[in-house]
Amino acid sequence: MKRFKIISAVIILALIALILAVQYRGKSDVSVNNGSNKELSKYTINFLDVFDTSTDITGFATSKEEFDKEANLIKEKLTYYNNLYDIYNEYDGLSNIKTINDNAGVQPVKVSSDIIDMLEFGKDMYELTDGKVNIAMGSVLKIWHDYREAGLDSPETASVPALFDLQEAAKHCNINDLIIDKDKSTVYLQDANMSLDVGSIAKGYAVQRVLEYCKANGMNNILFSVGGNIAGLGARADGDNFKIAIQNPDLESSNPYIEKVEISDGQCVVSSGDYQRFYEVDGKRYCHIINPDTLFPAEGFAGVSVITDDSAKADALSTALFNMSIEEGQAFVEKLDGVEAMWVYHDGTKEYSKNFKDSVIE
Amino acid sequence: MKKNDFYLIIGILIATAIVVIFSNIITRKDTAGAVAVVTIDGSEYGRFPLDRDVTERIEHSDGAYNVLSIHDGICEITEASCRDQICVHHMSVQYNGQTIVCLPNKLVVTIENSNNDDIDGATH
Amino acid sequence: MKTKRIACLGLFIALAFVLSYVEFLLPLNIGIPGAKVGLANLVVMVALYTLGKKDAALLSFVRVVLVGLTFGNLAMLLYSLAGAILSFLAMLIAKRTKLFSITGVSVLGGVFHNVGQIIVAMLVLETGSLLYYLPFLIVIGTISGVVIGLLSGMITARVGRLFDIK
Structure with a gap:
């Protein structure tokens, strides 16, 4: 009997060790616990239908179905604004x-x-x-x-x-x-030869409106990325701020990101750059952001990023800063409350507004 | 304690161990490692494991194409028929959730089941 | 003997309540939701072997409701109740078969307590991801079942006679 007990005990311990080892190794690392014993997982969907760019919605939800439901509502809203602010296409029964x-x-x-x-x-x-x-x-x-x-x-x-x-x-x-x-x-x-082009503000404005819609409808922990416009609602499921990478304007660089920043609830990051949309003539790059004063593409920077708490404003400001000199830009940002900016030159050097570095991580 | 008690405990643990081992084998199959998921206009075209080097020429119905290359655990588009070539210039991807997008061809490459690089989003 | 029975039952409920409180004060914090040593099960075991199944069932139910209302919330009460019912049924059947000693019965009780809790949690939270924790909970249930079983065996043997009203 004694021998039986000892052998049994050894077998039991071995089995326990086996179960724990196998199960622990299989643990997925995408699941996080938000403290209330409710498992939240991170989901992302991507679609290409709105604002002529690539949209990513990242969210934390208990199930894929729940996330899809929210993501579809968001997509619906973005599509609505896209159609409304479209300058190239007509839609049946819609004045845009x-x-x-x-x-x-x-x-x-x-x-x-x-x-x-x-x-x-x-x-x-x-x-x-x-x-x-x-x-x-x-x-x-x-x-x-x-x-x-x-x-x-x-x-x-x-x-x-x-x-x-x-x-x-x-x-x-x-x-x-x-x-x-x-x-x-x-x-x-009232000028027959004039026309509106809302490309510099419409995307940011729409993101801000959709963000407010989501907030009003009780959604949380959602990150929007519509082209260069990123806006966050709430935080990550683990309570940390969303961490955002700012793309390196030098697309050939081995370093994909030029900076990483974190944004708190309601903040957003918008980048404008000559790498986003351009064409070349005789090896010279002509980007899509046109300076109203020179009527030619702005050439001072490779990219400008703005952090502030209103996506619509951020979109407009990043375009404005792209069209200004660094001195004008610094003075301009200084004047505004809660707006920070980073300028990236073509050689990869960076300049920051006074408090931009507070948001930078690492 | 009776002998039967020991049999019971061993039995429970063996049953648990078997279930655990099998469920791990089954789930490991589709979470074996990082994959690049290619979708065209929203529908899935294919899944390419990052641990297997491959060069895939993805043909679109209108004659357009993208060439997807996977090597050394990273994924990139090396060639494309689209005019803006943004996908070709785009940095290679390897971390969870990273994407390469070719707007003209409605092609999206997304990395799944990979490590997180602790970034929730990136400006384009 | 009715008065003695009621007095014993009251005593047992109070004891189970205190042990639940002790467990509440010293949670087994290993990052697994619902993992518990189940100290209160000690009382249920002793009651099952001395007072009989009806009183033990009553004791188990009253304890869960009392503890749930005092220290927890409705969700917790629901989980505990499911665990307690499943665990009690398992113990009852195990005892009936006469195949196992008090330790074996206790092990089954511990394991099924955790299984019941996680099943209800999965239904309430509508997520299958909790299944991942089940093996851990079975292992914990087994170990605590052995310890509780050995302890309640000793207690029943030594003081069981005092409560034995049958």
């Missing part, structure tokens, strides 16, 4: 920015308050940035857009627009010709 442009000099267009609010925000940004962000610059941007498209289609014949054409177009970029009638909910472009 293209409808306004098509009716320039013809008649006021009745539009949704979501368009009115966004355009008013655009006017505010024009004021704030002293014209460095101008949504009424569609005529100039269209020329560059057409040349860029042609240049990408056949790189051998890529060319740069003539300054004269750009200057002619620039005569029709007066933001005051954008007439917003809030009472009648109409928008009218």
